[in-house]
Amino acid sequence: AQKITQTQPGMFVQEKEAVTLDCTYDTSDPSYGLFWYKQPSSGEMIFLIYQGSYDQQNATEGRYSLNFQKARKSANLVISASQLGDSAMYFCAMREANNNDMRFGAGTRLTVKP
Amino acid sequence: NAGVTQTPKFRILKIGQSMTLQCAQDMNHNYMYWYRQDPGMGLKLIYYSVGAGITDKGEVPNGYNVSRSTTEDFPLRLELAAPSQTSVYFCASSYSPRLAGGRNEQFFGPGTRLTVL
Numbered sequence: 189a190q191k192i193t194q195t196q197p198g199m200f201v202q203e204k205e206a207v208t209l210d211c212t213y214d215t216s217d218p219s220y221g222l223f224w225y226k227q228p229s230s231g232e233m234i235f236l237i238y239q240g241s242y243d244q245q246n247a248t249e250g251r252y253s254l255n256f257q258k259a260r261k262s263a264n265l266v267i268s269a270s271q272l273g274d275s276a277m278y279f280c281a282m283r284e285a286n287n288n289d290m291r292f293g294a295g296t297r298l299t300v301k302p
Numbered sequence: 303n304a305g306v307t308q309t310p311k312f313r314i315l316k317i318g319q320s321m322t323l324q325c326a327q328d329m330n331h332n333y334m335y336w337y338r339q340d341p342g343m344g345l346k347l348i349y350y351s352v353g354a355g356i357t358d359k360g361e362v363p364n365g366y367n368v369s370r371s372t373t374e375d376f377p378l379r380l381e382l383a384a385p386s387q388t389s390v391y392f393c394a395s396s397y398s399p400r401l402a403g404g405r406n407e408q409f410f411g412p413g414t415r416l417t418v419l
Contacts, residue, residue, distance in 0.1 A: 221399070221406075223407055233345075233392065235408070240405065283406070288352055288358065290335070291361070292344035294344045295343070
């Protein structure tokens with residue numbers, strides 16, 4: 189069964205600095221996708237970035253990048269130049285190729301300090 | 303495009319009552335999902351559908367039912383509501399992973415906050 193672990197319940201970062209949010213996963217399927225979502229205090233879920241298990245390069249989307257270490261089964265989200273608006277819950281999720289569902293981690297609450 | 307819409311936004315139910323949470327999408331996605339999010343937790347999949355007429359159970363299906371008669375709509379039915387079903391319910395939709403090259407990120411509705419007393 190697929191499993192997602194986010195070990196950091198809460199993180200603090202100074203405005204304009206970079207921060208890494210950890211995510212590890214467990215799967216026996218060689219083909220899978222990894223996703224990160226942001227949930228601000230308003231409650232909506234916002235897609236940030238995707239990494240496929242066969243992708244050779246780490247994914248990047250603006251200030252977001254994914255540090256994908258396949259052998260360690262980790263998919264950490266890196267946010268560069270943090271902004272106050274980055275304060276939110278961040279969820280890591282995975283979908284296996286042979287599964288139609290998506291499993292989410294418990295989330296990390298990021299607080300950006302001015 | 304409205305994206306994914308959910309109604310109602312809020313609802314309070316008494317124990318034993320039933321209700322249907324509505325979800326609709328206008329992006330022609332064939333995959334649709336229902337999640338619940340308990341306070342301070344991640345999302346857990348209740349049911350999903352890969353197309354009209356096809357539904358399947360997720361991680362936490364007990365106490366819920368779904369139907370998918372059209373591509374656009376995916377209602378979630380709660381029968382005999384219990385306090386354990388107090389949660390925020392999210393509906394989401396996506397393209398098939400085969401059509402999207404694996405990157406089938408889900409688009410979420412705004413959520414329904416349900417309280418069972």
